[in-house]
Every structure is written in C-alpha cells, then in structure tokens.
Amino acid sequence: MSRAATHPPVQIAITTGEPAGVGPELTAQALAGAAAHWPDARFTVLGDAALLAGRAKAVGVDWASLASGERIRVLNVALGAPSVAGKLDAANGRYVLALLDHAIDGALARTFDAIVTAPLQKSTINDAGVPFTGHTEYLSERTGTPRVVMMLAGTGQRPLRVALATTHLPLKDVSAALSIEGLVDTLRIIDHDLREHFGLPAPRILVTGLNPHAGENGYLGREEIDVIEPALKAANAKGIDARGPYPADTLFQPRYLEHADCVLAMFHDQGLPVLKYATFGEGINVTLGLPIVRTSVDHGTALDLAGSGRADAGSLIAAIDTAVTMARNRRGN
Secondary structure (H helix, E strand, C coil): CCHHHHCCCEEEEEECCCCCCCHHHHHHHHHCCHHHHCCCEEEEEEECHHHHHHHHHHCCCCHHHHCCCCCEEEEECCCCCCCECCECCHHHHHHHHHHHHHHHHHHHCCCCCEEEECCCCHHHHHHCCCCCCCHHHHHHHHCCCCCCEEEEECCCCCCCEEEECCCCCCHHHHHHHCCHHHHHHHHHHHHHHHHHCCCCCCCEEEEECCCHHHHCCCCCCCHHHHHHHHHHHHHHHCCCEEEEEECHHHHCCHHHHCCCCEEEECCHHHHHHHHHHHHCCCCEEEEECCCCCEEEECCCCCCCCCCCCCCCCHHHHHHHHHHHHHHHHHHCC
8 A cells, every 4th residue: 555545645835936046947847747756745836826837838847737736736925026037126035035934834834744945045035125144044033943953965875964053154253153052952953853854763973173174182273172072072971973073174085974974064165065066956955953844955046047947956856855755754654
C-alpha cells in the first residue's frame, strides 16, 4: 500500500517571491512534475494568478491544466503594480511580504505542513519602506522565535550541510555577536532539528574557528579560546557531538567531512562560498529552530534570466523535496 493511501497528503505552501525574478516561472516548472515526484503532497502556490499564468506560459508550462486539479491550487494575492520580468518595482515590495505572511500564518495554523520560498529582492522591500534583512530574520520575528539557524545543504546520498552562527551581519560586527550561550543554543538547535527533521539519530557537528588558523593559540585572536572552545565544552556536556574549532581554510576536505553531518561556520561568507561552489543550483536553504518547516532555494532572483526559460529549477525542486521529507518526519509518517 502506498504512503498516499495510508497517510493524508502533506500540505506545502510555495511563495513565488519577487515577481520580476525567476520565482514564478521556476514554481511552474518545478510543479510540472509534482504528480511523479511528490504523489503524497498537495501544493498551495501563493502569488498573483495572472502573473503566474503568464510566466508559466512564457516557459512552456500549461498552468491552467496544472492548477485545475486538487493537487495544486493558487492562493491569489494581487500585485501592487504590473510586473515586467527583470525590472524591479518598489510598488511590489509589500506584495512579496504579503505572500510570506499568508504562508507563515497558514503554517502556524497547521493549514500548511511546510513553506517553500522562492527568492525575493531585499532592496525592493526596503525601497517600499519596510526595513527587511532577509527571510531568516523575518521568519524569526513573525513566529516569535528568539533564535533561528540558517543552514544550507547540498543534495545527494551524503549532503554537505553548512549552518551559520551569524547571518546577515557586516564582518566588523561578527566577533561581538558571538557568545558562549549563543553558540550553545545554536548547536542545540542544529542537533535537535537534524534528529527530528532529517532522521539523524546522532548528528556530528564540526565547528570552525573565527580567525585564521583558528586563532593560532591566541596569537591571531582569542575568540576561539574565550568563546568557541567553552561553548563546545558546554554543548558536549549536554550530549551534543560538536567538535572543533577547526581552521576554516582546511576543514572543508573529505577526510574531515566524511563522517560529519553539519559544519557550523561563524559567519556568512566563511562557510557558504565553499558550499555554493560545490552545490550551486542543486542546494537548498533551511531555517532551523522554527515552530514551522521552511526551505528555500540557494540562489537569488536572477533578474537577467527572468522570463527567458533559461533558469534552472533544480534548487527549487530540491527545496520542495526536502520540505516534503521534513513535513513527513515531523508528522511521524
């Protein structure tokens, strides 16, 4: 008997993101294979219905047929202004946030089992008069979650996963943002979510240092000695298998990563360039620590490709696949 026959389908919300970007068309392309890829999932696509139909047509997807059954439905949210592929308009900044708000509200109400977010343009939202740092910070605020963790992951039999101790901060502010308590809490979230949502019974987490050569015994900085090492000791005492700190320039090699389930990097551009080099276009972004499941793509709005049909839906397909798996695991299916 199939999973679909024994369990109710998981409900996945997809926000189509910046209307001038590739999100709308990638959603159509990804969902064209929904019946084959995710037979036990149902999808709610959030966006302007006319925009979605037009962008789907531009990339050769019969959206009317695709969204006419019970498997896929559209939750229509009207654009703030007509959108042209590749051309940003601040009049649509609040529209993008409205999509996200509808999805978050539905997930908190258990209408949706998971949210998948297509890329948005931070500048457009800020230009619309709304201070906005990113999806991760917005989800944290809207769900009342004091600490969340951004984790990017490749796909495959043993995916590379990289989580971040700090996210969208200027480099000069990173050191002050690190604390023993904060790192222990971050490691707790990673350990918990890898167990609960990814089915890993005993996650092993490798932790980078902040400074070159992990501080060189204090000669190149004391953050490793004063903050990171005490945090690792405290995390180990809680039963979390976290090891380090390792020099970031030598950690990302097979002999270290072979038996690791996640790397915790201290700042955005310390860990993500390595991961994106290895997995770009097939990687995903997962927000850990939330009371809801959220995944996303590993790329931006790609304005230069919008409407052309040349954008690759691989990352969005991987994000949907992970959201479905996480939703199943969370349900205990």
